[in-house]
Amino acid sequence: MTLLVVDDVVVRYGAVEALKGISLSVEQGEVVTLLGSNGAGKTTTLRTISGLHAPARGTILLDGEPLTGKPPHEVAAMGVGHVPEGRRVFPRMSVNENLEMGAYRDRSHLKEDTDRVFQLFPRLAERREQQGGTLSGGEQQMLAIGRALMSRPRVLLLDEPSMGLAPLIVQTIFEIIKQVNDEGVTVLLVEQNAAQALRLADRGYVLETGTMAMDGAAKDLLVDDRVRQVYLGEG
Amino acid sequence: MTTAVSARLSSPLARRLGGCLFLALVTAVVTGPDGSNVHPLDGVKNSLLNTRVFGFLVFGLLLFAVTSLSGRTKPIGLTQVRTRLSQAVGQRGTRPTGYLLLLAIAVLVPLQLSPAAQGSLFLDVGIYALLALGLNVVVGYAGLLDLGYIAFYAIGAYTTAYFTSSVINGKVVYPLPVHSPLLLNPFFVFPIAVLIASVAGIILGGPTLRLRGDYLAIVTLGFGEIVQILARNSDPLTNGSRGAFGVPPLSLHIGGFSYTWGQDALPYYYLLLGIVVVVMIAFSRLERSRIGRALAAIREDEVAAEASGVQTLRYKLLAFAIGASTSGFAGVLYATRQFFNPETFSLQASILVLTIVIFGGMGNIFGAVLGAVVLQGLAYILRDPIPLIGFKVPDADRFVYFGAVIMIMMVFRPQGLVPSRRRKREITMSEQGMGSADSLGSGEVSA
Amino acid sequence: MSFVDQFWQLTVTGLLVGAIYAVIALGYTLVYGVLQLINFAHSEVFMLGAFGGLFAVRALLPSGNINALLSVLLVLAGLAFGAASGGLAAFALERTAYRPLRRRGAPRLAYLISAIGASLFASNLAGKEFGRDSVNLPKDLFTYNTEVFSVFGARVSSQDLVVFLVALAMLLILDRVVSGTQLGRGIRAVAQDADTASLMGVNVERVIVRTFVIGGLLAGAGGFLYAMKFNASFTMGFIPGVKAFTAAVLGGIGNVRGAVLGGLVLGLVENYGQFFLGADYTDVVAFMVLVLILLVRPSGLLGERLGRAA
Numbered sequence: 001m002t003l004l005v006v007d008d009v010v011v012r013y014g015a016v017e018a019l020k021g022i023s024l025s026v027e028q029g030e031v032v033t034l035l036g037s038n039g040a041g042k043t044t045t046l047r048t049i050s051g052l053h054a055p056a057r058g059t060i061l062l063d064g065e066p067l068t069g070k071p072p073h074e075v076a077a078m079g080v081g082h083v084p085e086g087r088r089v090f091p092r093m094s095v096n097e098n099l100e101m102g103a104y105r106d107r108s109h110l111k112e113d114t115d116r117v118f119q120l121f122p123r124l125a126e127r128r129e130q131q132g133g134t135l136s137g138g139e140q141q142m143l144a145i146g147r148a149l150m151s152r153p154r155v156l157l158l159d160e161p162s163m164g165l166a167p168l169i170v171q172t173i174f175e176i177i178k179q180v181n182d183e184g185v186t187v188l189l190v191e192q193n194a195a196q197a198l199r200l201a202d203r204g205y206v207l208e209t210g211t212m213a214m215d216g217a218a219k220d221l222l223v224d225d226r227v228r229q230v231y232l233g234e235g
Numbered sequence: 236m237t238t239a240v241s242a243r244l245s246s247p248l249a250r251r252l253g254g255c256l257f258l259a260l261v262t263a264v265v266t267g268p269d270g271s272n273v274h275p276l277d278g279v280k281n282s283l284l285n286t287r288v289f290g291f292l293v294f295g296l297l298l299f300a301v302t303s304l305s306g307r308t309k310p311i312g313l314t315q316v317r318t319r320l321s322q323a324v325g326q327r328g329t330r331p332t333g334y335l336l337l338l339a340i341a342v343l344v345p346l347q348l349s350p351a352a353q354g355s356l357f358l359d360v361g362i363y364a365l366l367a368l369g370l371n372v373v374v375g376y377a378g379l380l381d382l383g384y385i386a387f388y389a390i391g392a393y394t395t396a397y398f399t400s401s402v403i404n405g406k407v408v409y410p411l412p413v414h415s416p417l418l419l420n421p422f423f424v425f426p427i428a429v430l431i432a433s434v435a436g437i438i439l440g441g442p443t444l445r446l447r448g449d450y451l452a453i454v455t456l457g458f459g460e461i462v463q464i465l466a467r468n469s470d471p472l473t474n475g476s477r478g479a480f481g482v483p484p485l486s487l488h489i490g491g492f493s494y495t496w497g498q499d500a501l502p503y504y505y506l507l508l509g510i511v512v513v514v515m516i517a518f519s520r521l522e523r524s525r526i527g528r529a530l531a532a533i534r535e536d537e538v539a540a541e542a543s544g545v546q547t548l549r550y551k552l553l554a555f556a557i558g559a560s561t562s563g564f565a566g567v568l569y570a571t572r573q574f575f576n577p578e579t580f581s582l583q584a585s586i587l588v589l590t591i592v593i594f595g596g597m598g599n600i601f602g603a604v605l606g607a608v609v610l611q612g613l614a615y616i617l618r619d620p621i622p623l624i625g626f627k628v629p630d631a632d633r634f635v636y637f638g639a640v641i642m643i644m645m646v647f648r649p650q651g652l653v654p655s656r657r658r659k660r661e662i663t664m665s666e667q668g669m670g671s672a673d674s675l676g677s678g679e680v681s682a
Numbered sequence: 683m684s685f686v687d688q689f690w691q692l693t694v695t696g697l698l699v700g701a702i703y704a705v706i707a708l709g710y711t712l713v714y715g716v717l718q719l720i721n722f723a724h725s726e727v728f729m730l731g732a733f734g735g736l737f738a739v740r741a742l743l744p745s746g747n748i749n750a751l752l753s754v755l756l757v758l759a760g761l762a763f764g765a766a767s768g769g770l771a772a773f774a775l776e777r778t779a780y781r782p783l784r785r786r787g788a789p790r791l792a793y794l795i796s797a798i799g800a801s802l803f804a805s806n807l808a809g810k811e812f813g814r815d816s817v818n819l820p821k822d823l824f825t826y827n828t829e830v831f832s833v834f835g836a837r838v839s840s841q842d843l844v845v846f847l848v849a850l851a852m853l854l855i856l857d858r859v860v861s862g863t864q865l866g867r868g869i870r871a872v873a874q875d876a877d878t879a880s881l882m883g884v885n886v887e888r889v890i891v892r893t894f895v896i897g898g899l900l901a902g903a904g905g906f907l908y909a910m911k912f913n914a915s916f917t918m919g920f921i922p923g924v925k926a927f928t929a930a931v932l933g934g935i936g937n938v939r940g941a942v943l944g945g946l947v948l949g950l951v952e953n954y955g956q957f958f959l960g961a962d963y964t965d966v967v968a969f970m971v972l973v974l975i976l977l978v979r980p981s982g983l984l985g986e987r988l989g990r991a992a
Contacts, residue, residue: 014663050881071887072880088878090871101871104864105883151883265807272813275737279811380794442977449720449794450976453927457969460924468962582920586802593795631814635806641799645792646782662789 003028003186004049004155009058011041011048018044020210021058026155031177031187033197033218035231036207042190043085045207046157049188050082051075062155077105081153085160085190087144091133095124098132098143102150109152117146120176138169145176155186162193174200194231198222206231252299259295263288265635266626341508345501353500355615358573361507362565364607367591368514368600369561374589375598375658376527377554378534379444380452382585383459387559389466389580390435391428391566393473398424401483408481412471421485421571425564432563433556440555444548459585466577478576485571496571503572510568514561515600521557522600530554535661583634590637593644596651598658605653610640685957690836692953698842698911700949701849705904706926707933707941708856709772709897715873715936716893719790722797723779724901725923726804727771731902732909732918733812734767735760736819743820753823757844760819760906768902769895775800776894784890801919809916816915845907852900853942859896860938869893873936921965925952928972934982943983 004026011019019041026032036042047053049060051072060067067075076082090098099117103110118125121142127135132143141161148156158177162170174196181187191197198204198218206214206227214221221227260283267282282288345356366388373381396410398419419427443454466473473479485506486495496502521527529550532540541547569575595606614636617628628636644651650659685692706728713721739760748756779800783792831838860866868889871879880886905914908922929948933940948971955967975982 052877052880071885072877073883073885076881076883082881084878084881088875090874090878092874093870097867101867101879101882101884104867104871147882264811270811270813272815272817275733275812374791378791380791382798443973446976446980448790450931450980452722452794453720453924454973454976457924457972461966461969464962464966583802586798589795589798632806632810634802635810638799638801638803638806642779642796642803645779645788645796645799649788649792662792 001028002026003063004188005059005061006045006049007059007061009045009048009060010056011044011053012056018210019048019055022207022210022212024205024212024215026186026188027202029181029184029186030203031181031189031201033189033191033194033201033204034207035191035194035197035204035221035227037192037230039209040207041210042207043159046082046084046159046188046190049075049157050080076151079152079154080157081148081151081155081185082157083141083144083148083159083161086163087137087140089132089135089140089143089147091131093132094129095132095135095143096128098147099150102147105151110150113150113152117149120149120179121146138165138173141165141169141173142176145173145180149180149185153185155188156180158187158189160190160192162191162196170196194227195222198227248303251302255299255302256292256295258298259291260288262294263291265632265639338512342505345504350500352615353504355611357500357504357507358569359611359615360607361504361511362569363588363591363611364511364604365507365514365565365568366562366588367595367603367607368511368518369558369565370588371592371595371598371600371603372518372521372554372561373558374592375603375655376522376530376534377551378448378530379551379555380448380589381455381555381558382452382582382589383439383455383457383462384558384562384588385580385582385585386459386462387432387435387562388566388569388584389462389577390432391563392570392575392579393466393479393566394428394431394563395421395424395567395570396479396482398427399482401481403481410479410481411474420488421483421567422487424567428563428567429560432566433560435563436556436559437552440552440559444551444555456582456585459580459582463577463580463582466580473577476576476578478574478579479570480574482570500572503568507568510564511604515604519600526550526553531657587634587637590641592651594640594652596653596655596658598655599651599653602651602653602655606651609652610637685954688957690834692957693950694833694836694838694842696950696953697946698846698949699953700929700946701846701853702904702908702911702945703922703926703929703949704942704945705849705852705907706901706922707929707945708853708938709901710927710930711933711935711938711941712860712869712893712897714930716869716876716890717780717793719793720797720927720935721775721894721897722794723775723801723804724772724897724926725919726801726808727768727775727898727919728901728905728908728923728926729805729808729914729916729919730771730905731764731768731898732905732914733808733817734902735762735764735906736817736909736914737812738763739823740820743823748823756823757848757910760910761848761903764906764909765899765903768898768900768905770898771804771902772894772898773891775804775898776891780890780894781887805916805919812916814916816913816918817909818913819910841910845911848907849904852903856896856900857938865889865892865896924972925965925968928968928975931972931980932975932982934984937982937984940982940984947983 002025006022006024008021008023009019010017010021022041022045024032024034024045034042034045044053048055049067051067051070051074055068058068062078062080065078067078067080070078090101093101096114099114100107100110103113118128123139124142124146127139132140135143145158145161161173161177165173170193177187177189178200189197189201198221201218204216204218204221205212206221214224214227216224222232264279264282267285267287268278270276270278345353348356366384370381370384373379373384393411397413398415398417399421400407400409400414400418402408439455439458443451446454467476469475484496485503487493496506529540529545532543532545533547533550537547591606591610592603593606594610595602595604614628614633617626618630620627649662706724709724709727710721713719713724739756742756742759744752775797779796780793783796831840831843860869868879868884869892871882871884872886872889872893876886879889905918908914908918912918925948926945929944930941931944932948933942933944948968951971952964952967956964959967
């Protein structure tokens, strides 16, 4: 069953066309990764799905329901969890409060879900009362993911979770993403770290300056010559 | 730019209808009878529970019809006015006939006016046009909000009073309790006042222009208030609230030639017209100079300007000082014509100048002058009831309308009556999330 | 009288006025928190609240004698109507002067100017509708109030005490609201990162409106308190407005507790300053404090933030 559909979406910043009519789809339970170099439009794609940008054209559907034109808080309420680029934890809220923000709309499972997040990320449990802004990069990323999980999303949008993190921590983060997906959360993962993303994902898309250049099963992309050259830094 | 999408209107038409009717009712109250503190609701009641309200509702519906038909929520008419104006004026500055025509109007029309109107033309239109030209450099070119602008005008006026004396009924009258040991012809006060005002501008601006733009607005506002409070309370220096009386009128004595600007307002007006024209030419050259380009760069993206080697603080300070000296200059001119006291230099006067600049179009020289002519002209005309409609604006109510003008311009036409091209582009760019169009920091306003 | 003799009296008056500044300052600080903008028209919200409360009390005032209980009820009614007027005014302000600009993503300068326009409009319209003379609370509202407390020799009337306690209560309630409610969490999240807050399901537009309204409720009630102590007039907003803004900056704009601290400190400083410089220069003292704090420590005493526990 197709959970998320992005169909022929165009996004403009003034005269600049950031997305020139891209399409993608994510099946229920999949991990799909969206690759591309800087400025290709990966973040714009996620932000458009979440309602932070209004598309000039095209439709976005979640489980058949249109997201297009809805403000971000409504998109969030429909079950889209977004871990933004640069993590964006609330710097002057504690870890606990950040997680509470994740459950802003519905606090009925607050306790239960907080415990679950602390189970996933024991490091956070040790720092519950610490301010978000004082956490290390890796901890902030964990917090951002945990925060997004607090809303029990149907699809989780992850924007470059490995950015600026040490390899060991990236490893942990990717393991957690895998674990979360195994528990049934569909994932759309934007990454520059193509090798790792493709190893985790079921399918992948490649964005090049606002247009979809390639797509296919992750294992095929992983051995594709062009992908290897441009995104895996080989050859 | 938080795009936390705004485009989602429940029903745009219904909203617009509501807006238009609301605007109509507010207009009905604003133009309606007064209330009092004994019967605070009477004004509103008599404005709305009266047959006249139907006229306003019809006006609201018309507004709705027109804005819906034209498909845009822009007030109509203005665009055409602007097109015609720019045809006449030649926005690019290459139409000398247009300029000559305007100049001819400015020279000839006043001859037909009543002495009272001529007086107002000098004091309310001309002086304010000059003030607006100066503030336009600060707000329009540099993107800095100066709410204490009139303080420099006060400095100019008090400087004049300090350096001059007059003979009334055979007695020497000093305008202030203290006076300069060397008394001067008012013409010689111009350079002194300009100097003092610009020094004051630099002293105020030096430390404060580093601040965020909104803080600058408040600090300049505070400066304006302090100057007024000091003028009001320093009796031994400023004569306190009694003000300065006895500044001589302007006079020229060159060789055998002697001329005094007397009671008649017209000679003052023509002198001022000449000054305004000179200032307009000077400021339009300024705009196109290296300084003007640097200021534009700062306005559009201060960080980038700084990074590419523009000394932003220096240029801002320069713009601030130019504005201050223009204001000081206008203060001298005012003082030689009109009695003044601290109340002349109120915050409202500063805001009036700001209103004129905004109405005319920030960054546009013609806009500043046109804004003064239209707003102050209307204010003058509407002192007396309009024939047939009987509508008038009492002096006390004038600032209700000026306040409304500011809001309406900001909501519907932020670029003003005669937009500056560059400025217009910047506003559009800023609205698309690029650049800042002011020097208030590149910070965004969320949602 | 020396400063030492006057000290406690000046302190009492300073704290009293400072508490009112603090109540108004919260409006500046809250709106600044969510929009990073100074709401130049906040002073008129205060003014309209003063009129709302005052006119309500006058309308409700029965003929005949007023006993203490009735007087308390009337004060409460005045506060309620003052708050309601302020809240309504702030709502209207956000709708007319802010929201249309936000919809098109106007540059920051435009907001400041439009708020200045709104301020000019509101205060002069109030002058037109409510008359241009200052209005007092009915004199007999506090006629029972003859006894006077004494704190270290400083005289405190029970009216003063009411003003101070009410202001204090409002400050405490607001602190609770910001730190412990859904709306408070929304306000803090929007203040720290509006985009991300919206991703969490926070309706940013709604939070902004409600922030304006909360600021308006406080300023409106504060306006009534001020009118009770002094009087109300259409120009009354300006000076307390600038002072409350000063208080907000002094404490660290965007910082709720900072606004309270800033209000009290400013109230004290200007009262002490007034003793040395004379009443004519009270306002100058406040402006000087503002300029100094902006130049020396623009982030204020407690720093700029809409902090953890407010």
